[in-house]
Amino acid sequence: MTTGTPPPTRPRRSRARRFLPLALAAWLVLEIWLLTVVASAAGGLVVLLILVAGAVLGAVVIKSAGRRAFRNLTETLQQMPGRP
Template identity: 55%
Template sequence: MTTSSPPPVRPQPAVQPKRRRPLGRLLPLAVAIWAVLEIWLLIVVSDATSGFIVFLCILAGFVLGAAAVKRAGRSAWRNLTASVQAQQAGKPAPEHTEGGGRTGLHMLGGILLIIPGFLSDAVALLLLFPPTRKLIGALGERAAERHLRKHPPQAAPGDPGSLGDLYQQAREAEEQARIHRPDGKVIQGEVIDRD
């Protein structure tokens, strides 16, 4: 019986704590403040009118929000279908009167309208009203372009890249595992030629 020494212990590199961005710290606080304001507004309106009126307002917001989300979803589906058909025909994608960002803002407005509360309903109405939606969309596009110019996207060292690259890496890993596994298909050993 032979004994061997244990494998050497390699020191693990020190793990750097992830830096939290200011948005990551402030977002939970902003959501909490938003919720408190919504509850306060519901109470104030309920005291000024009646609880039944507040209930009807919340119900109307839910119904109108669901209709807005449904309409935005249909518009997005039509845009996607037209783009896919144009791509299959070899034509450039058609320019739509309402871009994908505008449809997204329309859907966000519907979702905010579904959420109970008067503050979210006010923001939702701004997103559902076409002139303000167009203005907010243009401001958002400009802010995104400015951010991308300032911080261009870079692949992280361990980033696999696209989905195709990830799939190729998985296939290669599976092939390596299949070759090195003695499952009857590959016989490990040494070939000796006796000629």
């Protein structure tokens, strides 16, 4: 028995949502390929040191950005009117 209403249609995905997983996979393959090229040219120990240095530098940058954001939040909250 039909009610005469059309079946629901699925919304179309945008191009960005369709190609984002493909772009991410291509980025990962490119990064691994570049890592192997650098490792074959410079040596495995050098690449390992570069990876560790990048992780440490990234942690320092993230930590300082977090501290700066927390400091800005604290200053903003202290300047709000109606604070006891």
